Amino acid sequence: MEQIDFAAPEFPSTPFLCVDAGIMDRNLSAMAQRAAAVGVALRPHAKTHKVPQIARRQLELGAVGLTVATLGEAEVFADAGCTDLFLAYPLWVTAARAARITALAERSRLRIGIDSPEGAHELGRALAGSTVAVMVEVDSGHHRSGCRPEDAGAVAWAARENGLAVAGVFTFPGHGYGPGNRAPAAAQEAAALSAASASLAAVGVHGGIVSGGSTPTAASADATVLNEIRPGVYVFNDAQQVELGTCGWDAVALCAVATVVSSSGRNVILDAGSKVLGADQPPWATGGGRILGIPEARIIALSEHHATVAFPDGTALPRRGDTLQAVPNHVCAAVNLADELVVIRDGAMIDAWAVAARGRNN
Amino acid sequence: MEQIDFAAPEFPSTPFLCVDAGIMDRNLSAMAQRAAAVGVALRPHAKTHKVPQIARRQLELGAVGLTVATLGEAEVFADAGCTDLFLAYPLWVTAARAARITALAERSRLRIGIDSPEGAHELGRALAGSTVAVMVEVDSGHHRSGCRPEDAGAVAWAARENGLAVAGVFTFPGHGYGPGNRAPAAAQEAAALSAASASLAAVGVHGGIVSGGSTPTAASADATVLNEIRPGVYVFNDAQQVELGTCGWDAVALCAVATVVSSSGRNVILDAGSKVLGADQPPWATGGGRILGIPEARIIALSEHHATVAFPDGTALPRRGDTLQAVPNHVCAAVNLADELVVIRDGAMIDAWAVAARGRNN
Numbered sequence: 001m002e003q004i005d006f007a008a009p010e011f012p013s014t015p016f017l018c019v020d021a022g023i024m025d026r027n028l029s030a031m032a033q034r035a036a037a038v039g040v041a042l043r044p045h046a047k048t049h050k051v052p053q054i055a056r057r058q059l060e061l062g063a064v065g066l067t068v069a070t071l072g073e074a075e076v077f078a079d080a081g082c083t084d085l086f087l088a089y090p091l092w093v094t095a096a097r098a099a100r101i102t103a104l105a106e107r108s109r110l111r112i113g114i115d116s117p118e119g120a121h122e123l124g125r126a127l128a129g130s131t132v133a134v135m136v137e138v139d140s141g142h143h144r145s146g147c148r149p150e151d152a153g154a155v156a157w158a159a160r161e162n163g164l165a166v167a168g169v170f171t172f173p174g175h176g177y178g179p180g181n182r183a184p185a186a187a188q189e190a191a192a193l194s195a196a197s198a199s200l201a202a203v204g205v206h207g208g209i210v211s212g213g214s215t216p217t218a219a220s221a222d223a224t225v226l227n228e229i230r231p232g233v234y235v236f237n238d239a240q241q242v243e244l245g246t247c248g249w250d251a252v253a254l255c256a257v258a259t260v261v262s263s264s265g266r267n268v269i270l271d272a273g274s275k276v277l278g279a280d281q282p283p284w285a286t287g288g289g290r291i292l293g294i295p296e297a298r299i300i301a302l303s304e305h306h307a308t309v310a311f312p313d314g315t316a317l318p319r320r321g322d323t324l325q326a327v328p329n330h331v332c333a334a335v336n337l338a339d340e341l342v343v344i345r346d347g348a349m350i351d352a353w354a355v356a357a358r359g360r361n362n
Numbered sequence: 363m364e365q366i367d368f369a370a371p372e373f374p375s376t377p378f379l380c381v382d383a384g385i386m387d388r389n390l391s392a393m394a395q396r397a398a399a400v401g402v403a404l405r406p407h408a409k410t411h412k413v414p415q416i417a418r419r420q421l422e423l424g425a426v427g428l429t430v431a432t433l434g435e436a437e438v439f440a441d442a443g444c445t446d447l448f449l450a451y452p453l454w455v456t457a458a459r460a461a462r463i464t465a466l467a468e469r470s471r472l473r474i475g476i477d478s479p480e481g482a483h484e485l486g487r488a489l490a491g492s493t494v495a496v497m498v499e500v501d502s503g504h505h506r507s508g509c510r511p512e513d514a515g516a517v518a519w520a521a522r523e524n525g526l527a528v529a530g531v532f533t534f535p536g537h538g539y540g541p542g543n544r545a546p547a548a549a550q551e552a553a554a555l556s557a558a559s560a561s562l563a564a565v566g567v568h569g570g571i572v573s574g575g576s577t578p579t580a581a582s583a584d585a586t587v588l589n590e591i592r593p594g595v596y597v598f599n600d601a602q603q604v605e606l607g608t609c610g611w612d613a614v615a616l617c618a619v620a621t622v623v624s625s626s627g628r629n630v631i632l633d634a635g636s637k638v639l640g641a642d643q644p645p646w647a648t649g650g651g652r653i654l655g656i657p658e659a660r661i662i663a664l665s666e667h668h669a670t671v672a673f674p675d676g677t678a679l680p681r682r683g684d685t686l687q688a689v690p691n692h693v694c695a696a697v698n699l700a701d702e703l704v705v706i707r708d709g710a711m712i713d714a715w716a717v718a719a720r721g722r723n724n
Binding site for chain 1: 369371374375376377378409431432433451452453454456458459477478480481484501505506507508536621622623624626629631633634636637638640641642643663665666667668670682683692694695698699700701721723724
C-alpha cells in the first residue's frame with residue numbers, strides 16, 4: 001500500500017480495516033489466471049472476505065462459484081445473487097436447518113460436505129427430495145474433519161443410497177500452513193484426492209469434481225489430479241502468507257490502520273489489539289502481526305486494545321499520533337471482527353463495504 | 363451450568379453463546395459484596411460483556427460506574443443510561459473524537475486515561491473547557507501503556523497546567539494472568555499505585571481515586587492503597603480463570619453451545635472454532651478452551667469453524683449430533699465475536715441480549 005494520510009477527514013477514527021482495491025484486484029486476477037493456465041476451476045472460499053462486492057468480482061473474473069463455511073454465509077451470498085455455492089462443512093442438519101437449506105437450494109445450486117456414512121444417512125433423510133448434492137471430504141493430513149481417502153467410496157455409496165447426488169471429493173490441506181510445508185502438503189492433497197477418486201470409482205460412483213487447494217498450496221496444486229481449487233486468503237493475503245513465502249509485501253491488500261497512543265523505550269503501543277487484528281499466532285510466526293513498510297518491527301504483545309510494537313535500534317521510532325498499518329497474522333480472523341472495510345484506490349478512499357456475512361456462524 | 367436440551371426449538375442453531383443468568387447473578391453479587399466488604403469501589407470493565415442489560419445490573423448491585431476501553435463503547439453505555447464512565451485508555455484525540463467526547467460529556471461524567479505529559483497537553487488542547495477529567499495511568503509490571511509510577515506527578519501536573527482536572531491514578535496488573543502471578547501482581551499493583559499517589563502529592567495534586575484490579579487480582583487487591591477496582595471477566599469467567607484458579611467451574615456463566623459434526627478415533631470435531639471461541643491461547647493454557655462438565659477433555663486444535671477435542675481413553679465419546687458446552691479461554695474475545703447472547707435461567711431460555719458494543723473499537 002502507498003503512504004496515505006489516514007488522518008484526513010474522510011477516514012474513520014482508528015483502528016479500522018482498510019483494503020487497497022488495486023492490490024486486491026491484482027490478487028484476484030493473478031489467482032484467476034493461474035487457475036485458468038493450469039486448467040482447474042476456481043471456487044474461492046468467501047469466509048475470508050464475507051463481502052458480496054468481492055464475491056461478485058471473483059465471479060466476474062471466472063470463478064465457477066463460491067465456497068462457504070456456514071449456512072449463514074451461504075444465505076448471505078445467495079441473497080447477493082451468487083447461484084453456485086459449496087458449503088464445505090460436514091453440517092449437522094436439524095429440522096430448522098433443513099428448512100433453511102431447502103429454501104436456499106431453490107435460489108442457488110448448493111453442495112454440502114459429508115465425511116461419514118452416518119452423515120450421508122442423516123443428510124439424505126433431512127433433505128429428501130431436494131436438489132442438494134454432496135461432496136465427500138477426505139483427510140489429506142490436516143487431521144481435522146474428513147474421512148480416510150480409502151473410505152470415500154463407502155461415504156459416497158451411503159449418500160447415493162440415501163437419495164443424494166454425489167458431486168465429487170474434496171480436502172483442505174491446512175497442514176500447508178507451516179514453513180516448508182506447502183509443496184509436501186500439496187503432494188499429500190493430490191495423493192489423498194487420487195485415492196478418494198479411486199475409492200468412489202470402485203463402488204461405481206463418478207462424482208466428477210476433485211477439489212482441493214488453499215492459498216499456500218494453490219501454486220503447487222497438482223492439476224493432473226485436481227480440477228478445482230478453493231483458496232480464500234489470497235484476496236487480501238496477510239502476515240502469515242508473507243512469512244510463509246506465499247506472497248510478497250506488495251500483495252498485501254488489507255491492513256488495520258492504527259494510531260500510536262503510547263511508547264516506552266523502543267516499544268510503541270498501537271490502538272489496534274486482538275479485537276481488531278485477531279489473536280491468531282502460530283508457533284512459527286514472528287509476532288502478533290507485522291507493520292507494513294517497517295519489516296524490522298515486531299508486534300511482541302497483543303492485548304484487546306493494545307499492540308506492543310518493538311522497533312530495533314537504528315529504526316525511526318514513530319511518535320504518539322502517528323498512524324501505522326498493521327497487517328494481521330490471519331486475515332480471515334481480522335475481517336470477522338469488523339463490521340466494515342474501508343476501501344482505498346490510488347491513495348484515496350473510494351468506498352466502504354459492509355462485512356455482510358460477519359458473525360454468520362450458524 | 364445444568365444439562366439442558368439445546369436442541370429444543372427455542373434455541374438457535376449451534377454454535378451460539380449462552381449465558382446462565384443465575385450463575386452470572388451470583389458472580390456479580392459476589393464481586394459487589396467482596397468490594398463492599400473490603401471498602402473499595404467497584405467500577406466493572408464493560409469491555410467483557412458489552413451488554414447494557416448487564417451493565418445496569420452491575421450498577422444496581424452498587425457499582426459506582428463503568429470502565430470502558432473505547433470511545434465507541436462509552437457511547438453505547440451512555441446511550442443506555444450509564445452516567446459515570448471511565449475510558450481507561452490513553453486516547454489519541456482527533457478533532458472528530460474531541461467532538462464525540464464533548465457530546466458524551468454532556469450526558470455522562472467522563473474520565474479518560476493519560477500516561478504522558480504530551481498526552482495531557484494534547485488532551486487539554488482538544489477538550490478545552492470540557493468537564494472531562496483525567497486519570498493518570500501507571501505501569502505496575504504489565505509493560506503495556508502507563509508511565510513509571512514516579513513520573514505520575516509530572517503527568518498530573520501537565521494535565522492541570524493544560525486545564526484538565528485530575529481524578530486520580532490507575533493501573534492494570536495484566537501480568538496477573540499467569541499461574542502463581544495473582545498475589546505478586548497485586549502486590550506490585552499496590553506498590554505502583556502507592557508510588558504514583560506519592561508522586562502526585564509531591565507536585566501538589568490530590569486526585570483521590572486509586573484504581574486497580576482485574577479479575578485474577580481482585581481478591582488480593584490491597585485496600586490500604588486502592589480505593590477502586592475494575593475487574594471485567596468475573597461476570598462470566600472463562601477457561602483461563604478456571605485454569606488460573608481464580609474461580610471454580612460452578613462460576614462459569616458463559617459457554618459456546620456447539621454440535622459434534624465429525625470424529626476420528628478419540629477426537630471429535632465441534633462446530634465452534636476460533637470465529638466463535640476466539641483464538642486466545644496463553645502458553646500455560648491446556649488447550650483452546652475447555653468443555654463444561656468434561657474436565658478431562660482437551661481442545662487440541664482450533665480452526666475457524668472446527669474445534670478438535672481429544673477425549674482420553676475411558677471417557678465417553680460424544681456422537682455426531684450431540685451438543686457440548688465449550689468454555690472459551692478468554693471470554694472478552696468470544697463475546698466480541700457474537701452479535702447476541704442467548705440467556706438461560708433454571709435451564710430454560712429466557713432472553714437474548716444484543717452485544718450492543720460489539721465491534722465498537724474506535
